[in-house]
Amino acid sequence: MRVLATVVTLIAAWLPLMPVLAPLIDLPKLADVLDARTAGLLWQSLWMSAGSALGAILLGGSFALLTVPFVFPGSGFLKLCLPLPLFLPPLMTAQAWFGLTGMSGPWATVFTFAVCYAPLPGLLVARALSLRPASSSASAELLGPGFARGELLRLSILPAITGGALVFLLAAADFAVPDYFATVGELFHVYAAEIFGHSRSDDAFAGATASLPLVLLCLLVLAGAVVLREKQRVQEVDAKDAAGPRLLGGRASTLALSLGLALLTLLFLLPLGRILWETGMQGPESTRSWMEVSGQAFQDAVTRGRGDILRTLGYSGLAGLICLAIAPIWAHALLQGSRRRRILLTIGLALPLLVPSVAMGFGAIVVFNQPWLDGFYRSIFLPALLVAGRFLPLAVILLAERMARVSATGEEAAALSGMSYARRLFRIRLAPQRGAWLLAGGLVLAFGMRELDFAILLPAANRSAAVRYYNALHFSRDNFVAAYGIVMALILFLPWVLAAAWGNLRQGRRP
């Protein structure tokens, strides 16, 4: 099985990077790429990504700190809603906040990324808090509420930083959101614009060369996060020794519910509501009603974009399935072996996420556009593999964090009794974390639905939902864009909401 995972990862993640790696490992080129102008752009990207990470930590961390250690009316529902902002395309959130507040410029970009990616640190903090040792938790509470709060914060810091590092990587590589806020307000640029500018030149891999400083910066941040995660590992306890949530009553419970709802509104409900309103927005001289325009926009979204959404769901779903199969194997590998091996493995797996997406797409053309691979090159299997390869690290890191909850002693006993690797992995390590496993696959699906830059270069992914969305946005089809964004988001939310509701129902029936 480990061989299978390595072969799939090789084809999906590492082979398409081969044509890109030459300029990336040519370090002397760094001097050619970096001058005063590009250093300024790199600085702009650095502080904006760091700001986004900090914002995401504050928002996502607060959400987790509110909903995991405490029980109050609605806390279960709020906890379930934590990953939802990840399913909204960041560009859609950017449009919504611009519409709501008129904000623009670098700070608007920082805010949008913080809102969009808050669930990443949130989910990791939630997991760490649910694993806090019952003994130390009880001691802190005995010492007073201040100590108890301090204990919760202390446990949250490291996972929050790990989540923040992931936010940093995603924010630093994003071109669309800063480009949008530069468009609606004063013009500004980030380093991704430099990479994008070079990607449009004669040399298809010039973008990869130009990305070298950003890749190195991200690699540094990632390595730091991995080292911190290793440090955090020693603080964890088995689930059976973890402290349970504390019941809140009276005013504290009302306050917690209000805060939780306020956060959910900020992260999710407000942007969604604004976009819904934009489906029927028109100029002052228009004679059509909001309902008429909105209805037409939704009708157009379904009739024109249905095929693209189904196609995108097809290859992104397949990518999710591939990750469901191989992410547990890599996550299991991340929980074992020496510290150095684990760090190298994380960086190796994360490499496709660091390289500009468009360079990965051109790499795939160079590697897979062969006469003997004709059917494969045209099939949805190629984009599915590339989506899986690019977003596999997100699934692996999330799953590794969750699988660490399950006691290793059970697996060791099973190994001694002769149980196969596959059974130990899926029945002992993974079975108690089925929800996280599905969430990992769902995240890959969601990120696959949003992927634009390499999808457009691949025959079977070219007519995708993201391509139609971005084109409509640039061609000022504002109502269509809003309606199409909502249709896309609903398709991603519904399975999540239904699965969560079903899980709750089943839990409720248990004696």
Added chain:
Amino acid sequence: MRPLFHAATLCLLALSAACSRPADLVLYCSLDQDLSEPLIARFEEQSGYRVDTQFDVERNKTVGLVNRILQEAKNPRADVYWNNELAQTIRLVEEGVTEPFAARSAEGIPAEFHDPNGHWVGFAARARVILYRTDRPDEMHLVPQRLEDFLRPEVAAVGAMAAPLTGTTLTNYSILADAWGDEQTITWFEQAREAGLSFGSGNADVMRRTRNGDFLWCFTDTDDAAKAMDAGYSVAQRYLEQGTEAAPLGTLLIPNSVCRVASGKNQEAAQAFLEYVLSAETEQFLARSVSRQIPLHASVTAPPGVGKPGEDFLPMEVDWTSAAAGIQQRAAAFQELFVR
């Protein structure tokens, strides 16, 4: 093991789907997806050919598909490339990845939009125009009529244009740099910026900000201007450089263009599509569409609101080969100036 088995079964199903029948024609299309789709569907209906269309995203400004054709050159996938402008098509011709063709339906298009060697034909154009607000009549004197007006501080302070990094704005200033010289063009931008002109990231974006009242005017394309006017905003368009002097510069006209990709596998279907897309009927359809493309066929009547070159406005004379040759180098120079 069961989940793995399910995943493997689905992978096999996907692989079997990979063996589906290839299309009769592979078309790479940079024109707006919403606009070109009905035309392509009509071609499929009329001809019986099944078309696999690959689109570009607007923010790539056609370069995504052009680079893809160049990367795929060893094993070409496309039969025909339909570009929404001309300079990048000429780049493909220069790279030797196109082959000549003849289309009888293109005979009504003026000679300046035909490649002398038969590698490309231009049709259905857009013009570069000033879009301005009509609800501020006291400020009409601040709406420019010539490019040099952009440098007047009182005019520049209330106007905007896209940074010349991509698309028609890059093509526009690459052509002007041919006439003015590269240094003079950079100086022009520096002076415009000093005068207070705002630079946005795209034509549609500056149009949106003008339509919403952030600016009195912007320099954009006719298709973007048409969208603002159709959506019920108080705006109108004006052609630049139509002055009364002996030789006014004229307004730049940027046509769509088509070319045939060398060694394309579906020659017959490609020829049928070229005849179809270059016909007067296609131009008529595009002229009546939301983007109001300007017809070049002499026989096509422009619908109300669509100016006819030579009759309603004076078009600029352009050496497209020279403009295309310098466009990459100028894009790099403009990137140095604007991306910081």
